[in-house]
Amino acid sequence: MGEESVDRSEGFGERLLGLLLDRARQLPPQLIAPLVAEEVARIGGRDLSILLQDYAQELLVPLPGRKLRVGQPEPMADSPAGQAFLRADVVEVPQAAGGVRMYLPLLDGSDQVGVMAVTLDAVADDDRRLLGRLANLVGDMLVTKNAYTDQFFLARRREPMTVSAEIQWSLLPPLTMSVPQVSVAGILEPAYRVAGDSFDYALNDNILHIAVIDAMGHDLDAAAMATIAIGAYRHARRVFVSLAEKYAFMDDAISRQFGPDHFVTAQLIHLNVATGEMELVNAGHPAPLLIRKNRVVRQLESATTLPVGFGGEPPQIREHTLQQGDRVLCYTDGIIEEHLAGGELFGEERLIRCVNRLSAEPSEGVRADLRRLSHTLKTERGGRTSDDATLFMIEWCGGAADHLAVLD
Structure with a gap:
C-alpha cells in the first residue's frame, strides 16, 4: 500500500475504531489479535506484536495468534518495549532495513496491560494519534476478553504456578x-x-x-x-x-x-x-x-x-x-x-x-x-x-x- 494512499484522517480513524469495537464485541478471544492486525494493516502497519507482562514482572511475552509477529520475550529492563511499558509512553525505533518500529503501551485505565508493537514506513502525528487511540482500545478489549479465556494467562505464565x-x-x-x-x-x-x-x-x-x-x-x-x-x-x-x-x-x-x-x-x-x-x-x-x-x-x-x-x-x-x-x-x-x-x-x-x-x-x-x-x-x-x-x-x-x- 503506497504511503500516499493511506487515509489517516480524523474521520477515518473514528470509523476504523468504531468498526473494530463493533466487530470485537462478538468475537471469541483468540480472534481479537488477528482482527487488530487487520485494522493496523489498513493504515500501513505491519509485523504487529502484542506483548503481555509475565507474572514476575521481568519479561514482556508475545501473545501467539494468526497474523501476529511472535518473537522472543523482551526484557522489561533495557528494551524499547520495556521502556514503553514502564513509562506508559510511546517509543519509536528506526529500523536498519527501513521504517519505524512503534511500541505503544496498552493501558486499562492507568494500569499497564502490555505493549503493542507495529512497524510503519514512516510515522507522522496522524499515525501517533490514531495508533495511540487504537492501543487504548486494544488494552480495554484484552482486559474484557481475559474474563472469558485462559489464553492470556497462559501467555503470561513463564513457569509452573x-x-x-x-x-x-x-x-x-x-x-x-x-x-x-x-x-x-x-x-x-x-x-x-x-x-x-x-x-x-x-x-x-x-x-x-x-x-x-x-x-x-x-x-x-x-x-x-x-x-x-x-x-x-x-x-x-x-x-x-x-x-x-x-x-x-x-x-x-x-x-x-x-x-x-x-x-x-x-x-x-x-x-x-x-x-x-x-x-x-x-x-x-x-x-x-x-x-x-x-x-x-x-x-x-x-x-x-x-x-x-x-x-x-x-x-x-x-x-x-x-x-x-x-x-x-x-x-x-x-x-x-x-x-x-x-x-x-x-x-x-x-x-x-x-x-x-x-x-x-x-x-x-x-x-x-x-x-x-x-x-x-x-x-x-x-x-x-x-x-x-x-x-x-x-x-x-x-x-x-x-x-x-x-x-x-
Missing part, C-alpha cells in the same frame, strides 16, 4: 493505579509460589482505601485465609466507614472460620487524596516507610494491634499527614526476614539503604520504581525469596480534583 498462587493472583486488583492526586503500585514475590500475601485498594470519592495482608503459613491454608480476609475487607469497605470497623469485621471472619490458632497480619489505610491526611492501623506488620525528597525520613509507627483473628481490642488508629510528593512503602516481613548466605537477616536497615539509593535516581513512575526496588532487593538477598514478600507503594501528589475536565 502453585494452586495457592493461582488463588492469590485471582484476588488482586490491578497492580497499578494512577490519577492526578495519587498513584499506587504493588508487587508479589515469589510470583509463582506466593501463598498468604495479598493487597487490595479502592478509590471512593476522596478516600483511598488500602489493605496489605499476610496470612500465616505457606500453603493452601494461607491462601484460603487470605481469600477470606480480603473478601471480608471488601465487604466491610462497602458497608462501613472506619478502619476500626474494617479490622473488627476481618477479625471476626478469620476467627470464626479458622479458630484461635490462625491469624492474618494486616495494614489498613485510609488516605484522603485531597488533603494528604492518612489513618493507619498496623496489625502485626513492619511499620511502613515514609519517603520524602528521595530519602526515608522515618517509619510510620502506630499503636500495637493484634493480628486479625485473635479477637483483640478495637485497634488504635494512628494519624499522619503527608506532604505533596511523599511516598509510603508498605511491605510484609518476608522482605526483611530473609536469611542471607551467611545466615544474617536481611533486616530493615539494609532495606532502607536500598530504598534511599534507588530513590536518589531519576524516577520513572511508581510502577517502574517499585519494580526496580523489588528486583534490587531480590538481588541483594542473593536471589532468594523463601517466604512471601510483598511491596506496596503509595505516592501522594495532592491537590483538589476540581480542575479535572468533566464531561456533560
